[in-house]
Amino acid sequence: MSNMDTSKEKIRSILQFFFDQGEKAAKAAEKINLVYGPDTVNERVAQNWFRRFRSGNFDVKDAPRVGRPVVENCHKIMEIVETDRHVSTSLIAEELKISQKTVWNHLHNLGLKKKYHVWVPHELTQKNMLDRISICESLLNRNRIDPFLKRMVIADEKWITYSNVKRKWEWSNDSELIQTVSKPGLKTRKVLLCVWWDWQGIIHYELLPYGQILNTDLYCQQLDRLKEAIAQKRPDLDNSSGIVFHLDYTRPHTSIVTRQKLRELGWEVILHPPYSPDLAPSDYHLFLSMANYLGGEEMASREACENRLTQFFANKEKVFYEEGVMMLPFQWQKVIEQDGEYLTQIE
Template identity: 35%
Template sequence: MRKTFREMSDQKFRLRAFLWHEFKEGKTAAEAHRSLPPVFGENALSKSQCRRWFHRFRSGEESLEDDERSGRPEIIDNDALRQAVELDPCLTTRSLSEQFNCSHMTILRHLHALGKSVRCGKWVPHELSEANKKKRVEVANDLLRRSKNRGFFHSILTSDEKWIQYDCSERKHQWLSPGETPKPTPKPDIHGKKVMICVWWNTRGLVYFELLDHGQTVTAQRDKGQLDRVDLALKQQGVDTSTTLLIHDNARPHTAKITQKKTLELGWEVLQHPPYSPDLAPSDYHLFRSMQHHLAEKKFKSDEEVKIWVTNYFESQPAEFFKKGIETLRMRWQMVVDNDGEYLLD
């Protein structure tokens, strides 16, 4: 948990008082530094800092306070500071200290008093233009109206692709005792073996998946061939394919003429999907997120091992998992409308 400025100030004073006591006991700076960990924990103070304070004590200066800095006001207008950071949240404390003609630590102290803290924004897939946002709202509104029809979500079929690495090692936090060194984690080879999986699913569960051969990616011709196999799988599951509503992204293989022609032949309807919108694709926000979580620390030696794992993963998911993934679309479309087309940051 992050310490408050007051807590940091108290800790600083206690450290200096401890050093002053050690100095009075005739200890050296090195001996005092070795005495710090049992009392204050590891890395409480560096050796150089200890030496500086001992030099200060030897010179006759026994004050434990920081030296005053001339010409640098320590009190600033909090309202003006709040206005500055709310106008531009990306301002650094260094630039603010120059703007308000005060020390860096003064800016930090006042920002903490205002309840401000530093957090990074999430990465988003694309910088949406106003036209992109408008399109997202239009599509979401149209699909919301259609979703009121009986059986709408039950007719949805969705598909997407995902790379699965052979080595899914992750660096994790470790519970350690003071002074204990964390165990290193070998960094996975970003150019290591991986295989692409193509998945088709609906509210009932998995419809069809296949792993592509190494070096292959999805093309329009390959996507066209998959459509036939998916249609057969749906019929084997007793699904009336004439009511199929297909949701997939706007990748070129999905929007190619031969792919569009094939979906028309099958009697499927392709639902609108706004550009740059993985947050509205069930595989991205639901299925693949869950898969990635389960893949953590997995290591595969062959495509066959990947295929077995994927099969077991799908078989282990309850029917409610797939149903929820599709039906969540209604809530997400409404959120896009309410947020004027902005990305959903969940």
């Protein structure tokens, strides 16, 4: 061990210097140990301090307080979180004999947030990713020249199950990718929700009778009912320069008969890349919120499902729907920046 001054504050200041230089935590620890001795700072301590610096906290002094020092608490909390990314703050507080608020503060300072696992439809191929980039670039350019988001009607469907599993979350920082898992098969009792909405709210929705599936004929009938709903609820949109229709690539949407029906109605269908729920406002916004609302619920009948959906839609203010639609350009831009990879959603 070197006899040089190796006070904690000095070592932390050196760690901050390496952080500012863009050095990795492990490399910073290695360089410090070469100068001051092999046991001056270990890699985990360096990583914890780098997390703290990334969160914007550059105070390298120990705060005077009763109980365990701040950094010691941070170390122990990180050890627990790294062992179990699903652990609750109350369990951490109980184990370390500190307050739950202290745990929250430490996790925040370390740059950690609750993030939910993301369900993805399948692994993207290289072509899928290139298509996603190309379409996102096209839509971004078009929206800059001719903003169309307030003329857009979003159409989508979702199975509403009588028994709803609550999604899992884990602790993660902004630089970490969230775990993606394949969506489980829905074998439980369920009914299909068909919904159409825009930046102002729900325009029309239908909950199909139990056991009924959506086919092209039924979908075209729904489009006629949607046209009536638009005329009643969105007269300005009905009389505008043209409705822009957002559809995904499910079978009833892509049939020749459906496309012909949409042309007869005078509605333009915008591009949407296949296998891209992260670019569909219903999936990344409306249905995500709905899943959290219904999470853990057991419903006895189709009527119970419909009542809960009615409550959910009624409780959402206009700003909720506007945020979901106006987020699209940011989603397009992020897909381009991430070379076509799936985006993760933070809850």
